[in-house]
Every structure is written in structure tokens, then in C-alpha cells.
Amino acid sequence: MLLHAALSGLVFGFYFTLVGLGLNLVFGVMRIVNLAHGDFLMLGAYSAFWLFGLYHLHPLLSAACVLVVFTLVGLPLYYLVVPRLLAARDSEMLSLILFFGLQQMIEAVTSIAFGTTERSIPGRVLGSGPVRLLGQALPTSWVFSAGVSLAAVALVYVYLYQTRLGMLTRAVMVSREEAVATGIDLHRVCAIAFGLGLGLAGIAGVFAPFMLGSVTPAIGPEINIAAFAVIVVGTLGNPLGTVLGGIVYGVSLMLMQTYLSSWANLLPNLLLIAVLLVRPTGLLGRRVRRA
Amino acid sequence: MSRKAMLCLIAALACGPAAHAQQAAPAEIKIGHVHAASGAYASISMPVYDGLKLWIDQQNAGGGAMVKPFGKKIPLKLISYDDQSNPGTAATLINQLITQDKVDILVADSGSVLTAVAVPIAREHKMLLFNPTGTGAPFFTKDNPYIALLADPASTIWPKYLAGFLTTDGVKDGLKRLAILYATNDFTTTQANALRGFVKQSGAAIDIVYDQGVPTNTSNYGVLINNIAAAKPDAVVELGYVGNDIAFLRNLQDAGQKFKFLFALYPGVETDEVLKNVGAQAMDHVFTYVTSQAIEYKPNVGMTLDQFREAFEKSYKGQGVEFGFNAIAGYHSGLMIGQALADTDSLQQLDLRRALFAQSGKVTTLDGTFELDDTGAQIGEITPLGQIIADPKGAVRNVVVFPHELAAGKPLYE
Amino acid sequence: MRRGLRDVLFVVLPVVIIAAVAPLLYANELLLFSFVMYLTLAQGLNAIYGFTGYLPFGYVGVFGAGAYGFAISVMILGLPPFAALAIGAAAGVMLGLLLTPLLRLSGAYFAIANLAAAQAVYQVVSNPALQDITKGPYGVSLSEVFAPRLSYEVGVAVLAATLLAMAWLRNSRFGLSLQAIREDPISAAMAGVAVVRGRTIAWLLSALIAGLTGAVFAWHISVFYPETAFDIGISIFATVFTLFGGAATLIGPLLGVLVLYGVYNTIGITVPQYFQLIYGALIVGLVLFLPDGLVSLLTRRGIRVP
Structure with a gap:
């Protein structure tokens, strides 16, 4: 039972890494909190549902489409709202409100277009029956989703550490002022990171019907809370720390379900607070906080 | 306010003396x-x-x-x-x-x-x-x-026939070890309590081997299913909202886990919605309430x-x-x-x-x-126990199996 | 201190008088109560956010603690409403005290940790294991003390006290020192301002206001579920209203609530089918075009607002 819970938690955690990854990238680069992150994830799920219903498109292909389309949608959206936001006095806090407004709009439009009933994609699409791992049976669709998540993490790693644009992105993450002073085109770097953040949320959405059973237009805020726990426990602003956050989140959630099930959802919140109080910059945080 | 006043005025003028003979409609x-x-x-x-x-x-x-x-x-x-x-x-x-x-x-x-x-x-x-x-x-x-x-x-009336079945026919058919998993909201917790109460009251030889609540926003039941299976129950009763039940049934199918008797709440309440999300195979032989959409x-x-x-x-x-x-x-x-x-x-x-x-x-x-008690609570409508039967074409029926006077079929165990 | 007197005479007094007589003129008392509640909460949030820059995104956690403090006092202890209000307020302050370590965090960290804390309190209160105390998920019914009129009046009294406190904060040395901390904590500390103590006092004041408002809310609404008292929408509304009007002023949050909550209710009643869409769009537009709130229209021109 313990081994099964731990292993499931690990797989579950990999998926939640992907759920938090885009949010963390956006925060890391722009220091804004995208409160509509969960809603972009929800849109990814609806896209996959729609593509599957119309063309029987495999979720893996849907994920590729969603990544491209969402990233491209993110670019004009960035230029429409973020530069104005960054110019404001307290952009970090204002972003919460701005993206709350956007979140409301997305949820409203999706409710009108698709209705409020639960939606999902059959699990057999990703292979039927369980997979055996270390003698424990795990659903194929979980293992598949976890695999995609790890691939996405690898993609972000390659982008940040192996490309020139990634290097510039990291420079902006370290210090926006210095990056601008050295002549980096701030908005180009930020816009791409923003688009990528939405694209990652979209991919996570494609696999949400398999990991969460079903989706409705209202799941956004709930997803955000889980994503917050993951990225804060990892390290806020450090996209790769998200992996650690995801694992801690997944494993502890599954252990709680096993031993204290009715309190299971309390744990991520307590974990988040505890980590912040002990290590205010997250488990992998190195920077010293101000004041 | 003004439009309404005007309408009243016009109505009064039009009807003239007749208006005060009878209350104006x-x-x-x-x-x-x-x-x-x-x-x-x-x-x-x-x-x-x-x-x-x-x-x-x-x-x-x-x-x-x-x-x-x-x-x-x-x-x-x-x-x-x-x-x-x-x-x-x-x-x-x-x-x-x-x-x-x-x-x-x-x-x-x-x-x-x-x-x-x-x-x-x-x-x-x-x-x-x-x-x-x-x-x-x-x-x-x-x-x-x-x-x-x-x-x-x-809510207390919902599980009446489910409990009635478990404590009579169910025990006879060897359903002696019962697992209850419920979402901790008002609707399903009340039902879980009522079910537990009915079972204990009946004195039937039923062991409750697993009895856990989970938060209503639980969307992943893989580990819980594994834990329930470890308690080796004959009968599993899962009570949740529609999203919980969809996730539970999908995870059950994904895990390839079967229970002799499995009850879930929403297959009988929002049958079409559950069917679209989990498919006929995952619903086949699941016991559920029979609501008015199947009677x-x-x-x-x-x-x-x-x-x-x-x-x-x-x-x-x-x-x-x-x-x-x-x-x-x-x-x-x-x-x-x-x-x-x-x-x-x-x-x-x-x-x-x-x-x-x-x-x-x-x-x-x-x-x-339609029947109300004196506090205004509904007591006339009932929820017999049914079992979902899927046909090869992917359609499902909810067949009443208990109480006997309404039954249209016999329970089929896995 | 003259300024303070002027603020009380020209801002606090008219608002309180209008709130007190409004039920005589308009019959939807619950809508008026919601206005009073958000006017109070927006000021409570202003005390911490406006003056120190700490945004408690889980402000509703303290509000809910107040509501449940009230409910438990009535149901379990059988206390009369006014004693229960005191317990509700105390519950808010206690939770605030428990959360003071979060003030060590800054920016988004504080906001998110605060949200997590509110969720945690909600999950504890609604857990069936605590059914004997909180009624867990079953919801509470306080019909024996239900008094819509009296509770409305108490709500107005709480609003009056809150506004007075804020008028003092706006015009006192203490308020000034808080704003200095907000602008630059290190310089403020070097100038001899007790940074930690200042922040803690502002946060506890803010928690007291939320706890008291939550208690009055519980009294007024009387039948509710944990989902109602810990509805994250309450936090978001209070935040949006404060920011829209203009934080760190007395009149900003007032304007924010009156205009934005007024618009919210008007849309809800006139175009319910596109309610959420229009409201969302409105918020996005406001942040983009008026990031410092309504009062910035005046302050930009160098006009001092209360």
C-alpha cells in the first residue's frame, strides 16, 4: 500500500509539475502571477476534447497543436496587456486582479460555447489496462501523461540552457534592469516566455481529462491552487524547481489519501506555508530575500 | 415601479366599475x-x-x-x-x-x-x-x-433501498464485507451516515472494513481504489458528486480493478453525463440509485x-x-x-x-x-436500487433490482 | 489633526448616515448589507495592503473565522448575539496572530501563503471530523438569533468604527510611518521606524475588522455552509474594489465599492446571461487604464484626496 501510494504520487507529481511549470515560467520571467493559468489549462482540455470528438485526434497530436496555437495566441495577448501592467507601480499585485478579470472572461466564454456539463476523453485512447511498475499496477494513461510532462520539462530545460534566447531569458529572470541595460529586447524575451507559459498550460490541459477524470469550465481556480502549492514548494521563479515541487506535492497527497484521507487536501496548503516559513524562497531557493 | 403603476392605472380605467366587483387579474x-x-x-x-x-x-x-x-x-x-x-x-x-x-x-x-x-x-x-x-x-x-x-x-431517504438490499439479499449472497467511500460534503456525508446507521440497526452480519471520507474536490481515486482493494471488501459503496463518480469509475477501469458489488451514486442520477464521460463498459453492472429518469x-x-x-x-x-x-x-x-x-x-x-x-x-x-412531510421535506419520491446493464452498442439501462415489488431483474455480481 | 476632523465630517459621517437610513428608502436590505460588508472589508484590506503593501489574498479566511466564531458561540455555547460578535472578532484576531509569521514573506509569497492559509482553515472547519463543533459540511442554522434589521444596524456600526480607525490611520504619524515602510522598508528602519511592529499592528487591525465583519455576516445571513463563509470570491471582491478605488486613501475603497459593486449588481440584474463576461472585461480594462485607481484621476493633478 505504501509503495503503491508513493509510486502513484511520483507519477501524479510529474503531471503536476507540468501543471505548475507554465505558471512558474511566467512568474520567473515577468514577476507577475497569471491567475488565469488554470483557465488556459481548461481551454487546453476543451481543445483536446473538441479535436478528439471531431477528428479522433490522438492527444499527443492535440498536445502538439495546442502548444503551437497557445504559444502563438500568447504573443499578441502579451503585447496587449503585460507591457502596460509592468509599467504600473505594483505590477506583481495588480497582475492578480488583471488575470482574475481575464479568468472570468475565459470561464464565461467557455460556459457559453460548450455548456457546463462534465467533459472527458476515453482513457483507452492512451492504452488500456494497467502498466506494472515495481510490481505495482498503475493506469497506462497516468504513466503516459507523466512521460509527456517529463518531456515538456526537458524541452524547457533545453530552451533555457541550450539556446541563445533561453540565455537571454535567464538573464531577465536574474535582473530585469540589468538585462535591459545590456541591450536585451525585454518585451521579445518576455512575450516568448509568456506564450510558452500558456502553451505549457495547454499541454497540461490536454492530459487533464485522463488525470482528473473530467473537466468543466469551472476547474480553473482549483487548478491554480494546486499549481501554487507545486511552484512555491519547488521554488517560485525557478522553472526547474517545479519538478521537485511536483514530486513533493504528489507523493504527500497520495500518502495523505492513504492514511488520513478526509484531510488530504489540507496537506498541500500546510506544506506550502511550512516551506515558505522555513525557506522563504522555496526548497531550491538560493537568493536572499530583501528586508 | 412606474410601468407597473401605469399598467394598474390603465387596467383600472379600462375595466371601470367592473374592477371593484371582482379582484382584477x-x-x-x-x-x-x-x-x-x-x-x-x-x-x-x-x-x-x-x-x-x-x-x-x-x-x-x-x-x-x-x-x-x-x-x-x-x-x-x-x-x-x-x-x-x-x-x-x-x-x-x-x-x-x-x-x-x-x-x-x-x-x-x-x-x-x-x-x-x-x-x-x-x-x-x-x-x-x-x-x-x-x-x-x-x-x-x-x-x-x-x-x-x-x-x-x-438525503436520509436516498440510501434506504440500498441499505435494505445489503442487509437482506446482499448478506445472503455473500456480501459480508462492506467498504464505504464518500465525498465530505453535506449531500453525500449525510447518505454515508444514513447507510452506516441502517446497516448497524439491522443487525445483519456485515463488517464495515473500510469507511473513509475524501474532500469533494478529489479528482483522482487511483490510490484510494488500491487501498479499498487491500481491505478485501465484497461490496463497495462510493458516494460522490458527478465529477467524483466519473473520476472513480474511470480510475477503476484504468486500474483494471473489479469488486463483486460496486455502487456509485451518479450513474443513476445523471446517466447520460456519466455515460459520455466513462463509457458503457465502465458502467456495466455498476449498482446505483434508480431515479425518475429510469422509471x-x-x-x-x-x-x-x-x-x-x-x-x-x-x-x-x-x-x-x-x-x-x-x-x-x-x-x-x-x-x-x-x-x-x-x-x-x-x-x-x-x-x-x-x-x-x-x-x-x-x-x-x-x-x-409528490409527498411532503409537515416541515416541507420531500418524502414521496423514492430511490430504489438499480443496476446498470450495458448493451454491446454502447447504450445502458438502469434495471431495478430492489425492492422486490419493483424489481425488473436480478442482481448480477462480478 | 485638522485634516482628520475634516475627513470624519465630510467622508465618514455622510457614508454612515446614508448607510443607516438607506433601508428606509430601498427595500432590498440584503443588497444594502452586502454593500456595507464590502465597504468595511475593503477598508480592512486597505489597512494592511494600502498602508504596508502586503496583499492578503486569503483575507476571507479571517472573515470566515469570524463567521464561524459567531456561529459556534451561538450554537454550542448558547451565547447572545453581542457576546458572540465579540468571540467572532476574537477568532479573527487569533487567526491573524497565528498568521503573523507570514509577514516575514514579501510580495507574491505573502499573498499566496495567505491564500493557502485561508484554504486550510476552510478545510479544517468543513471536515466531518469536527462535526460536533463546527457542524462540518452540514452547514449552520442560527434561526434562533436571526434579526436582519438589528444585524444590519450593527453592520453599519462596525463600518463606522472601521472608517474612524482608517481616518486616524490616514492622518496619524503611525499611518505615515507605515507608508514609509511600504515605500522602502530599509530606509524606514534606518530612520527609526519599528518596521515589524508597525506591520504586525496593521495586520491585526485588518484581521479584527474582517473577523468582526464575518461575525455580523453570519448573524445577518444565518443559514450557511462553510463554502459560503470561506468563498474566495469575497477576498477577490474586497481586493478588486480597494485597488479600483485607490489604496492607501480613505475615500478610494469607498468609491471602489460603490462604483464597482454597484455596476456588478446592475449587470447581474439587467444582463444576467453575459454577467461574468462583462464583469471580467471591465476589471481587465480598469487595471490597464487606471492602474492606480479612481483617485489617481485627482492625485495625478496634484489634488489631495482624503
Whole structure:
């Protein structure tokens, strides 16, 4: 039972890494909190549902489409709202409100277009029956989703550490002022990171019907809370720390379900607070906080 | 306010001396309602709203609803606001309907959380709250005459036949080890408690080997299923909201886990919605409640099940609102409003109440027999135990297996 | 201190008088109560956010603690409403005290941790294991003390006290020192301002206001579920209203609530089918075009607002 819970938690955690990854990238680069992150994830799920219903498109292909389309949608959206936001006095806090407004709009439009009933994609699409791992049976669709998540993490790693644009992105993450002073085109770097953040949320959405059973237009805020726990426990602003956050989140959630099930959802919140109080910059945080 | 005053004035002038001989009939009967078009409760609220709207549209197509004190049909006007699943907004909108729109009939939103805030407001303004599906026990007290639960049996009644089966036929068939998994909200926790109570009370030789609550927003049951299996139960009862049940049944199928007897709540409540999300195979042989969508009652008021289903699907095709128990509940609420209007002595709220309570035990609609206890809780409608049988084409039927007098089939164990 | 007197005479007094007589003129008392509640909460949030820059995104946690403090006092202890109000307020302050370590965090960290804390309190209160105390998921019914009129008046009294406190904060040395901390904590500390103590006092004041408001809310609404008292929408509304009007002023949050909550209710009643869409769009537009709130229209021109 313990081994099964731990292993499931690990797989579950990999998926939640992907759920938090885009949010963390956006925060890391722009220091804004995208409160509509969960809603972009929800849109990814609806896209996959729609593509599957119309063309029987495999979720893996849907994920590729969603990544491209969402990233491209993110670019004009960035230029429409973020530069104005960054110019404001307290952009970090204002972003919460701005993206709350956007979140409301997305949820409203999706409710009108698709209705409020639960939606999902059959699990057999990703292979039927369980997979055996270390003698424990795990659903194929979980293992598949976890695999995609790890691939996405690898993609972000390659982008940040192996490309020139990634290097510039990291420079902006370290210090926006210095990056601008050295002549980096701030908005180009930020816009791409923003688009990528939405694209990652979209991919996570494609696999949400398999990991969460079903989706409705209202799941956004709930997803955000889980994503917050993951990225804060990892390290806020450090996209790769998200992996650690995801694992801690997944494993502890599954252990709680096993031993204290009715309190299971309390744990991520307590974990988040505890980590912040002990290590205010997250488990992998190195920077010293101000004041 | 001014338009209404003007209408009154015009009506008074037109009717002249006749007007004070008989009480003037209003130009329309205003039905006030709140619904959640978005947010957490939208998926249970929208079908109720659509079902109610369908009834009103039908009445108006025939010239309106018969209102006894005026001896004629009067058109109905639905005023329905969107509370966005926000209880605070629901409360102010209910008050708006009462104090500003001055509605004649007040209908609560679906589900207990959004209904709760309306209960004291309706009572304070002495408005009868027509409550479609808010089953919360604290709403129904002997000292509050201003509430009636129309469509949904009280939560404690739901598991009656499930428990009846488990403690008699079930034990005989070797279902001795019982596992209960429930979502920790009002609706399903009450049922879990009632089930546990029924089982203990019966003295049947049943061991409860697993009994856990999980938060209602649980969306992943893989580990829980593994833990239940480790307790080696013969019978598993899973009680959740529709999203919980979908996740549970999908995870069960993904894990390739089978239990001899498996009960889940929503396959019988929102059958189409669950079917679309988990598929016929995952539902096959699952035990569930039999709600009005799977029993052909012989209504003496309103459409039959098939007629209503056809009308509902025609009206709301492609709008993402699935036919199911909640749609029936909305339509049935309309029917009961119609019955009350046709039998009341005036539009006074207590007269409406008398008229509505007078229907108790006499009216059968597609939702079953309407019966209220003296606190206004619904006790007439019942939920027998059924079993889902899938055919190879991917359609499902919900076959009653208990109680014996209603049974249409024998239980099949895995 | 003259300024303070002027603020009380020209801002606090008219608002309180209008709130007190409004039920005589307009029958939807619950809508008026919601206005009073958000006017109070927006000021409570202003005390911490406006003056120190700490945004408690889980402000509703303290509000809910107050509501449940009230409910438990009535149901379990059988206390009369006014004693229960005191317990509700105390519950808010206690939770605030428990959360003071979060003030060590800054920016988004504080906001998110605060949200997590509110969720945690909600999950504890609604857990069936605590059914004997909180009624767990079953919801509470306080029909024996239900008094819509009296509770409305108490709500107005709480609003009056809150506004007075804020008028003092706006015009006192203490308020000034808080704003200095907000602008630059290190310089403020070097100038001899007790940074930690200042922040803690502002946060506890803010928690007291939320706890008291929550208690009055519980009294007024009387039948509710944990989902109602801990509805995250309450936090978001209070935040949006404060920011829209303009934080760190007395009149900003007032304007924010009156305009934005007024618009919210108007849309809800006139165009319910596009309610959420229009409201969302409105918020996005406001942040983009008026990031410092309504009062910035005046302050930009060098006009001092209360």
C-alpha cells in the first residue's frame, strides 16, 4: 500500500509539475502571477476534447497543436496587456486582479460555447489496462501523461540552457534592469516566455481529462491552487524547481489519501506555508530575500 | 415601479366599475428564480433552470397557467438571475426578486449551498420558497412554513433501498464485507451516515472494513481504489458528486480493478453525463440509485418521461446541458407550481402553501409521487436500487433490482 | 489633526448616515448589507495592503473565522448575539496572530501563503471530523438569533468604527510611518521606524475588522455552509474594489465599492446571461487604464484626496 501510494504520487507529481511549470515560467520571467493559468489549462482540455470528438485526434497530436496555437495566441495577448501592467507601480499585485478579470472572461466564454456539463476523453485512447511498475499496477494513461510532462520539462530545460534566447531569458529572470541595460529586447524575451507559459498550460490541459477524470469550465481556480502549492514548494521563479515541487506535492497527497484521507487536501496548503516559513524562497531557493 | 403603476392605472380605467366587483387579474404571474450559469454548481443548476423554463414556455404557448382565484389562464413570466455559483450573490438576487421584482412565486437555485442563503430570506419576507433540490437538513423545521422541497427526496431517504438490499439479499449472497467511500460534503456525508446507521440497526452480519471520507474536490481515486482493494471488501459503496463518480469509475477501469458489488451514486442520477464521460463498459453492472429518469411512472399531471426527454433534447440541443435527473427536477418543479396555482384561493403565500401541500400524496408526475412531510421535506419520491446493464452498442439501462415489488431483474455480481 | 476632523465630517459621517437610513428608502436590505460588508472589508484590506503593501489574498479566511466564531458561540455555547460578535472578532484576531509569521514573506509569497492559509482553515472547519463543533459540511442554522434589521444596524456600526480607525490611520504619524515602510522598508528602519511592529499592528487591525465583519455576516445571513463563509470570491471582491478605488486613501475603497459593486449588481440584474463576461472585461480594462485607481484621476493633478 505504501509503495503503491508513493509510486502513484511520483507519477501524479510529474503531471503536476507540468501543471505548475507554465505558471512558474511566467512568474520567473515577468514577476507577475497569471491567475488565469488554470483557465488556459481548461481551454487546453476543451481543445483536446473538441479535436478528439471531431477528428479522433490522438492527444499527443492535440498536445502538439495546442502548444503551437497557445504559444502563438500568447504573443499578441502579451503585447496587449503585460507591457502596460509592468509599467504600473505594483505590477506583481495588480497582475492578480488583471488575470482574475481575464479568468472570468475565459470561464464565461467557455460556459457559453460548450455548456457546463462534465467533459472527458476515453482513457483507452492512451492504452488500456494497467502498466506494472515495481510490481505495482498503475493506469497506462497516468504513466503516459507523466512521460509527456517529463518531456515538456526537458524541452524547457533545453530552451533555457541550450539556446541563445533561453540565455537571454535567464538573464531577465536574474535582473530585469540589468538585462535591459545590456541591450536585451525585454518585451521579445518576455512575450516568448509568456506564450510558452500558456502553451505549457495547454499541454497540461490536454492530459487533464485522463488525470482528473473530467473537466468543466469551472476547474480553473482549483487548478491554480494546486499549481501554487507545486511552484512555491519547488521554488517560485525557478522553472526547474517545479519538478521537485511536483514530486513533493504528489507523493504527500497520495500518502495523505492513504492514511488520513478526509484531510488530504489540507496537506498541500500546510506544506506550502511550512516551506515558505522555513525557506522563504522555496526548497531550491538560493537568493536572499530583501528586508 | 412606474410601468407597473401605469399598467394598474390603465387596467383600472379600462375595466371601470367592473374592477371593484371582482379582484382584477394580474396581467402575468411572475416566477422568480436564480440559477448558476458558471462556477462550481453550474452543472447541476443549468438543467434545473432549463427544465423549469421548458414548462413555462409550454404553459405560455397554451395561453398561460390556470390560476384559480381569477378563473382563467394567465401568462407566466420567468425572471431568472445568474448567481455564478456565489452564495452571497444568490442571497442578494433572491432578495431582489422579492423586494424589487415583487415576484408571485419564488424558486430557489439547485443544490443545498445555493439554496441555504435563500431559506431565511424567504422566511423573513413570508414568501414560500419553492425548493427544487436543496436537501440540507437544517432548512426544514416545524416552525418555518415557508419552504417546500419539490423534486429531491431528503438525503436520509436516498440510501434506504440500498441499505435494505445489503442487509437482506446482499448478506445472503455473500456480501459480508462492506467498504464505504464518500465525498465530505453535506449531500453525500449525510447518505454515508444514513447507510452506516441502517446497516448497524439491522443487525445483519456485515463488517464495515473500510469507511473513509475524501474532500469533494478529489479528482483522482487511483490510490484510494488500491487501498479499498487491500481491505478485501465484497461490496463497495462510493458516494460522490458527478465529477467524483466519473473520476472513480474511470480510475477503476484504468486500474483494471473489479469488486463483486460496486455502487456509485451518479450513474443513476445523471446517466447520460456519466455515460459520455466513462463509457458503457465502465458502467456495466455498476449498482446505483434508480431515479425518475429510469422509471416510467404513470403521471396524472404533465408529460411522460419519454415525451419530456424528447422535448428537452429538442429545445436545448447543442447547449452543453445534459438530460438527466436535474432536468426532470426543474420540469417537475414547474408542474408543482402549476398545481399550486390551479388550486389556490389567492396569490397569498400561505394560500399557495396550502394548495401545494394539498397535492401531497395525490399527484404523480414523471418524477414519481409528490409527498411532503409537515416541515416541507420531500418524502414521496423514492430511490430504489438499480443496476446498470450495458448493451454491446454502447447504450445502458438502469434495471431495478430492489425492492422486490419493483424489481425488473436480478442482481448480477462480478 | 485638522485634516482628520475634516475627513470624519465630510467622508465618514455622510457614508454612515446614508448607510443607516438607506433601508428606509430601498427595500432590498440584503443588497444594502452586502454593500456595507464590502465597504468595511475593503477598508480592512486597505489597512494592511494600502498602508504596508502586503496583499492578503486569503483575507476571507479571517472573515470566515469570524463567521464561524459567531456561529459556534451561538450554537454550542448558547451565547447572545453581542457576546458572540465579540468571540467572532476574537477568532479573527487569533487567526491573524497565528498568521503573523507570514509577514516575514514579501510580495507574491505573502499573498499566496495567505491564500493557502485561508484554504486550510476552510478545510479544517468543513471536515466531518469536527462535526460536533463546527457542524462540518452540514452547514449552520442560527434561526434562533436571526434579526436582519438589528444585524444590519450593527453592520453599519462596525463600518463606522472601521472608517474612524482608517481616518486616524490616514492622518496619524503611525499611518505615515507605515507608508514609509511600504515605500522602502530599509530606509524606514534606518530612520527609526519599528518596521515589524508597525506591520504586525496593521495586520491585526485588518484581521479584527474582517473577523468582526464575518461575525455580523453570519448573524445577518444565518443559514450557511462553510463554502459560503470561506468563498474566495469575497477576498477577490474586497481586493478588486480597494485597488479600483485607490489604496492607501480613505475615500478610494469607498468609491471602489460603490462604483464597482454597484455596476456588478446592475449587470447581474439587467444582463444576467453575459454577467461574468462583462464583469471580467471591465476589471481587465480598469487595471490597464487606471492602474492606480479612481483617485489617481485627482492625485495625478496634484489634488489631495482624503
